[in-house]
Amino acid sequence: MKSARTLQQLALTVKRSLHHSHPAQRSAGIIGAPFSKGQSRGGVETGPDKIRAAGLVDRLQQQGCAVKDYGNLTFEDIVPDEPVRGSRRVRAVGSANQRLSEAVQAVKKDGHTAVMLGGDHSLAMGSIHGHAAAVGPLSVVWVDAHADVNTPLTSYTGNLHGQPMSYLLYELQSKVPALPNFSWMKPCVSSQDLVYIGLRDVDPAEHHILKLLGVKAFSMSEVDQLGVARVMEETCDYLWDRAKKPIHLSYDIDAIDPSVTPATGTPVVGGLTYREGLYITEHLCQTGLLSAVDLVEVNALRGRTEADVHSTVSTAVDLLLGCFGRLREGNHLPDYSLPEP
Numbered sequence: 001m002k003s004a005r006t007l008q009q010l011a012l013t014v015k016r017s018l019h020h021s022h023p024a025q026r027s028a029g030i031i032g033a034p035f036s037k038g039q040s041r042g043g044v045e046t047g048p049d050k051i052r053a054a055g056l057v058d059r060l061q062q063q064g065c066a067v068k069d070y071g072n073l074t075f076e077d078i079v080p081d082e083p084v085r086g087s088r089r090v091r092a093v094g095s096a097n098q099r100l101s102e103a104v105q106a107v108k109k110d111g112h113t114a115v116m117l118g119g120d121h122s123l124a125m126g127s128i129h130g131h132a133a134a135v136g137p138l139s140v141v142w143v144d145a146h147a148d149v150n151t152p153l154t155s156y157t158g159n160l161h162g163q164p165m166s167y168l169l170y171e172l173q174s175k176v177p178a179l180p181n182f183s184w185m186k187p188c189v190s191s192q193d194l195v196y197i198g199l200r201d202v203d204p205a206e207h208h209i210l211k212l213l214g215v216k217a218f219s220m221s222e223v224d225q226l227g228v229a230r231v232m233e234e235t236c237d238y239l240w241d242r243a244k245k246p247i248h249l250s251y252d253i254d255a256i257d258p259s260v261t262p263a264t265g266t267p268v269v270g271g272l273t274y275r276e277g278l279y280i281t282e283h284l285c286q287t288g289l290l291s292a293v294d295l296v297e298v299n300a301l302r303g304r305t306e307a308d309v310h311s312t313v314s315t316a317v318d319l320l321l322g323c324f325g326r327l328r329e330g331n332h333l334p335d336y337s338l339p340e341p
């Protein structure tokens with residue numbers, strides 16, 4: 001009886017300390033990936049510097065998060081880079097992602113939560129590959145208007161930012177042709193360890209793939225039906241049913257409604273509200289399992305006004321702060337003491 005009570009108390013203490021785990025215990029390792037060749041619109045390569053200029057590093061530090069900024073990666077210009085099986089800039093995308101994968105591995109080995117600032121969403125290949133290479137099997141939470149799971153053979157556009165998940169999933173390997181500069185790339189995600197949130201623009205082939213593999217997806221219909229709190233509860237229940245693995249959050253800014261984040265390459269109406277978008281980050285942060293975050297597709301040249309760009313970039317910063325412990329109820333550092341009169 002006595003020991004049962006002690007155990008119960010211990011469990012309670014552990015639960016409390018988990019719930020109150022402080023952001024100061026986290027550290028962010030930031031990698032800028034100014035890369036835009038996974039799609040055809042210029043401007044997305046300025047994303048990392050725009051997000052930094054909005055004060056990301058200072059604001060993370062102010063909330064008690066240790067930060068190491070690894071700077072921007074540089075990518076070689078590869079010419080010629082003729083289309084392969086209809087896919088464009090394949091060599092540049094393959095080479096950039098190999099570099100990014102190595103950079104993410106280094107950040108993970110230094111013990112940080114990796115933060116990859118894109119750049120377009122083709123960068124998720126290198127980011128997730130590097131993350132998995134460093135820590136082992138992952139849970140992937142993909143927040144996006146699009147599923148980005150076309151194969152090179154199903155893509156309408158030939159843009160690799162619409163294809164990264166097809167290269168990453170074990171189950172699709174027989175459907176993906178060998179491409180130049182991709183020999184380093186090995187699939188590393190099981191379709192049962194992937195959850196989509198925010199989908200509302202899914203191609204027929206992508207929809208077929210999601211159904212064929214039984215991928216868990218909360219489209220905007222499910223967000224409407226269940227509410228974001230239930231979506232996040234079910235997301236974690238589903239992912240943890242097998243094992244509590246490190247979480248890779250791949251956040252495309254176009255998941256948020258274009259009324260809030262218009263400065264992006266492929267905006268789609270009917271997206272997540274600012275509050276829903278933020279809630280996803282708060283919830284994943286509180287799991288204590290968030291191990292890497294991508295924030296991609298911020299494109300300052302796609303905003304019509306300065307206000308468009310500001311709203312998009314500041315939302316991106318807020319999402320990242322949410323990933324590192326910022327709470328809307330307020331935060332204070334653990335050593336805070338009230339001034340004595």
Ligand SMILES: [Mn+2]
Binds near residue numbers: 144148
């Ligand atoms: Mn995307």
